[in-house]
Amino acid sequence: METRLYIPPSPNTPEVDFDFAARRLCIRGESYPESAVGFYHEILQRTRDFLGSLEEGEVQVIIELRYFNSSSTKMLFNLVDELNAAAKLGNQITLDWYHDAEDDTMLEFGQELADDFPEIHFRTLPIETS
Amino acid sequence: MNQYLSPCHDRQACITRNQGLVFYYVGYFSQNIINAIGDAVRLRLECSETPGSLRRKIFSIFIEMAQNIVHYSSDQLTLESDRTHEMRAGSVCITQESGHFLIICKNPVTPEWAQQLRQELEALRVMSVDQIRQSYREQLRREAPEHSKGAGLGLLTIARDSSGPIEYALETNPCGDVLFTLKATL
Numbered sequence: 259m260e261t262r263l264y265i266p267p268s269p270n271t272p273e274v275d276f277d278f279a280a281r282r283l284c285i286r287g288e289s290y291p292e293s294a295v296g297f298y299h300e301i302l303q304r305t306r307d308f309l310g311s312l313e314e315g316e317v318q319v320i321i322e323l324r325y326f327n328s329s330s331t332k333m334l335f336n337l338v339d340e341l342n343a344a345a346k347l348g349n350q351i352t353l354d355w356y357h358d359a360e361d362d363t364m365l366e367f368g369q370e371l372a373d374d375f376p377e378i379h380f381r382t383l384p385i386e387t388s
Numbered sequence: 389m390n391q392y393l394s395p396c397h398d399r400q401a402c403i404t405r406n407q408g409l410v411f412y413y414v415g416y417f418s419q420n421i422i423n424a425i426g427d428a429v430r431l432r433l434e435c436s437e438t439p440g441s442l443r444r445k446i447f448s449i450f451i452e453m454a455q456n457i458v459h460y461s462s463d464q465l466t467l468e469s470d471r472t473h474e475m476r477a478g479s480v481c482i483t484q485e486s487g488h489f490l491i492i493c494k495n496p497v498t499p500e501w502a503q504q505l506r507q508e509l510e511a512l513r514v515m516s517v518d519q520i521r522q523s524y525r526e527q528l529r530r531e532a533p534e535h536s537k538g539a540g541l542g543l544l545t546i547a548r549d550s551s552g553p554i555e556y557a558l559e560t561n562p563c564g565d566v567l568f569t570l571k572a573t574l
Binding site: 295335 | 440
């Protein structure tokens with residue numbers, strides 16, 4: 259299995275840096291691709307494969323998105339669902355959810371994920387902007 | 389592309405007279421065009437004295453509306469079989485009127501799609517804020533509907549981010565298609 263999935267950022271898609279060897283998965287930037295299903299397909303597939311190979315592992319996940327559209331919301335929900343399933347199997351999953359300090363929608367979605375997926379060590383972290 | 393896509397009946401007069409105009413685009417929409425005009429919308433709002441939370445909601449509604457045009461307008465340049473890099477016609481207008489932001493989009497749709505829209509929008513219009521949130525949460529956990537090219541959350545997102553009920557119109561135009569107008573108020 260390849261040990262890293264890297265997708266550079268574009269104006270409407272995030273930078274994806276999933277360093278499976280280091281067990282550190284980061285998504286940063288914007289997410290409003292024309293087809294979120296198309297964009298997230300490989301990300302979800304590779305994450306599933308990686309999580310399936312873990313045994314009592316520790317994984318750090320960082321999600322720092324400025325904006326994501328409705329279909330990306332669904333894909334992020336599915337990603338966190340996969341992480342939660344791995345946490346249920348005895349892996350330690352930490353998720354740092356960064357959100358703009360002024361962005362209530364982003365904070366509420368993070369909190370909702372934390373409530374829905376209690377097996378994950380979830381932190382919502384505000385970023386101060388001008 | 390037809391003239392009915394203009395959000396105002398008297399387009400020239402409307403644009404020149406309207407002091408509150410933030411952004412207006414009529415023409416073909418593709419994802420690349422959305423990226424570019426999205427930048428312009430963001431900058432335009434940042435330069436105004438609009439609070440950050442409101443700017444984000446306007447941007448969110450704008451993106452959902454523009455992507456709906458790319459996915460579902462019946463006036464398309466690209467082939468029906470081409471599911472990526474689609475290019476379809478419509479218009480989006482963001483304007484300020486008596487202390488509110490209005491975000492209006494227009495695009496032609498097929499009669500079948502018009503029926504689908506009417507059903508979804510009628511249901512949304514009578515929902516309270518809490519019911520919209522609840523419906524959003526439920527849809528997030530369900531499989532996307534078969535007719536959707538996304539997650540089936542676009543109209544719910546527009547309704548959630550609006551401060552009042554969303555308004556819509558479906559008018560049969562002379563070309564046989566139905567002209568769809570959606571208006572969100574913030």
